[in-house]
Amino acid sequence: MARNLFGGTASDVAEDIDGRRVPGAVGTVWDGPSDGARQITDLTDADGAPIIQLQADVRGFIPAFYGPPSDAERLWVDFGVGRIALVSVTVGDRLRKHLTDTDPHQSRAYTDERLAAYLPLRGTEVQAPAGDSWLTAVVTDDPAGNVIRLRTADGAERTRLRNTGALYLDVIGKRTPLCIGAPGFGAGQTVINVSSTSATPSSEGAVFQVKGDGSVVSAGTITAANLGSARVFSGPLPPAAPRPGDVWVKYG
Known part of the structure; x- marks a missing residue:
């Protein structure tokens, strides 16, 4: 982790009990104000060179130094009169960077990673375990009751799936509006089944069927020119x- 910068400002000084600056004072650095706090010795100067001890300059100011590589935001220094908190002087810079970063919390990367399993990026595939529904849509405020609506750039509706179960296909140009492939289907297997009850792949309640060999079975009258x-x-x-x-x- 990165080291944060401390000291080096007009308010960072070594003082005695009466509040007078103490030039050249030697202090210790701690990770907390309590008696159980741990002394920190892994420090560097502003150029990154290790320092043995924290020492005020000839004016009594605490020079700029880098804290431990633990990303600490606050340290406590003691020049003989008790521990005084120092807050990192670069906290404002890091806050501004945090606010302008594209993905400071990595939440976007996490969301992209998670959603890839449910809503893949354009050009990739949707994969769902056998028996699982990969999409469930609920209509709430669409007056037309559209669950799925595909439109062209000019706004014309082409394919609509209604919440009644109705599917509308309006193709562009002279392309085939519906093409059903049934490889390996035998003559006795149903490719299309229209039922008078709930939809089913079997012949239960069937009123119109198209078989795998191309034969058509109708329970009612077939009318044609x-x-x-x-x-x-x-x-x-x-x-x-x-x-x-x-x-x-x-x-x-």
Whole structure:
């Protein structure tokens, strides 16, 4: 640790019991005012050279000296009439440096280190243990109920995740708005599952499914420009109330 500077000011003098300066007086330095205080001998002069003892100059002033390498802010000197406290003369300089330093407490460095595990810097990856949620968002005062909102530089909203669970995707240009990859999925596995109950990856409550082989399963009517109104039946018996255009494939 750094040594702090003491003495060398107009108020730092060696005095006798009557308050008169004592030129050349020899004093001792302590780390406290009590009887149990420890005497400090690891001192240097203003140039950094070790000094054996603290001695006043010919005018009785205590010359500037550096305290122990313990970053002490206050020392007690005794020139024979009791211990008198000396406060480091550079405390103001260190305070000003502390106020202007970018990260004087290293709190920013600590915060950056801790947050890196939760909110990585741009271009890095988010890593979370299996089964753990890496992000939980709560909407409080957004009238639109946006949990996540991505916008372009012109302020146009592109991707929004609402607190209702709805996801809106508005792409830029002619890029594909949604692309789902399902490597290794078999024909019987569901890639997309729309359920009439709470969301689930299984077929429970499913009303619309896309399978791994590309087949589509719908519990309701599929309407498209190239589909007519025909119905398809199969089984040993014809439909109970056939309509024009119905198709019956008999088997059994």
